[in-house]
Amino acid sequence: xxxxxxxxSMDSYEGxxxxxxxxxxxxxxxxxxxxxxxxxxxxxxxxIQGYKTKVTNEVASLFIPADRKSSTLSLPRVSxxxxxxxxxxxxxxxxxxxxxxxxxGQGTELSVKP
Amino acid sequence: DxxxxxxxxxxxxxxxxxxxxxxxQNLGHDTMYWYKQxxxxxLKIMFSYNNKELIINETVPNRFSPKSPDKAHLNLHINSLxxxxxxxxxxxxxxxxxxxxxxxxxxxxxxxxxxTVV
Numbered sequence: 001x002x003x004x005x006x007x008x009s010m011d012s013y014e015g016x017x018x019x020x021x022x023x024x025x026x027x028x029x030x031x032x033x034x035x036x037x038x039x040x041x042x043x044x045x046x047x048i049q050g051y052k053t054k055v056t057n058e059v060a061s062l063f064i065p066a067d068r069k070s071s072t073l074s075l076p077r078v079s080x081x082x083x084x085x086x087x088x089x090x091x092x093x094x095x096x097x098x099x100x101x102x103x104x105g106q107g108t109e110l111s112v113k114p
Numbered sequence: 115d116x117x118x119x120x121x122x123x124x125x126x127x128x129x130x131x132x133x134x135x136x137x138x139q140n141l142g143h144d145t146m147y148w149y150k151q152x153x154x155x156x157l158k159i160m161f162s163y164n165n166k167e168l169i170i171n172e173t174v175p176n177r178f179s180p181k182s183p184d185k186a187h188l189n190l191h192i193n194s195l196x197x198x199x200x201x202x203x204x205x206x207x208x209x210x211x212x213x214x215x216x217x218x219x220x221x222x223x224x225x226x227x228x229x230t231v232v
């Protein structure tokens with residue numbers, strides 16, 4: 001599975017847009033890019049997933065350039081409750097019934113201040 | 115109604131003891147997992163079960179034994195607990211899409227069990 005690199009930490013203020021970039025230079029053709037969010041004392045929670053170009057849902061947007069060697073998670077107008085660790089994952093299931101082997105990197109610890 | 119529930123939430127025990135953590139999911143998913151999160155927040159997969167069959171076993175000491183009585187339950191039993199086993203253990207589940215080389219489906223995680231070995 002492709003290795004990912006993302007900033008260890010980021011600071012922001014309420015109401016700002018936050019962009020977290022993840023590098024995955026060795027991404028394979030079949031790989032998807034997935035982002036999870038983890039609040040303190042909780043399990044990770046799926047945010048968004050994409051393969052190329054742009055994906056948007058009610059929580060975030062995911063921008064993936066044509067070469068797919070990086071991706072950017074964009075959180076619009078963050079609030080204090082967006083303080084969490086954000087994980088970028090890259091991979092794909094390789095065989096029937098393998099089950100998703102999610103490989104989590106170090107994650108980016110986002111701190112939103114008032 | 116909690117989708118993936120684990121019990122207990124906290125577990126403090128002495129070295130050498132045997133303990134179990136239970137996990138249940140009510141999402142009808144085919145696949146369940148155990149992850150371990152250490153003090154540095156790294157999340158590492160330990161086991162994956164698909165329809166009660168062990169799919170992934172990630173070089174975990176054989177003191178750890180998962181058991182899946184049915185596809186809605188995946189319990190983790192740990193023998194002879196050691197100090198290094200102290201961590202937060204997460205159970206998760208996802209729906210297998212049944213196609214090769216397809217995207218990962220969304221995984222749902224439980225709240226975690228904080229295990230402290232003293």
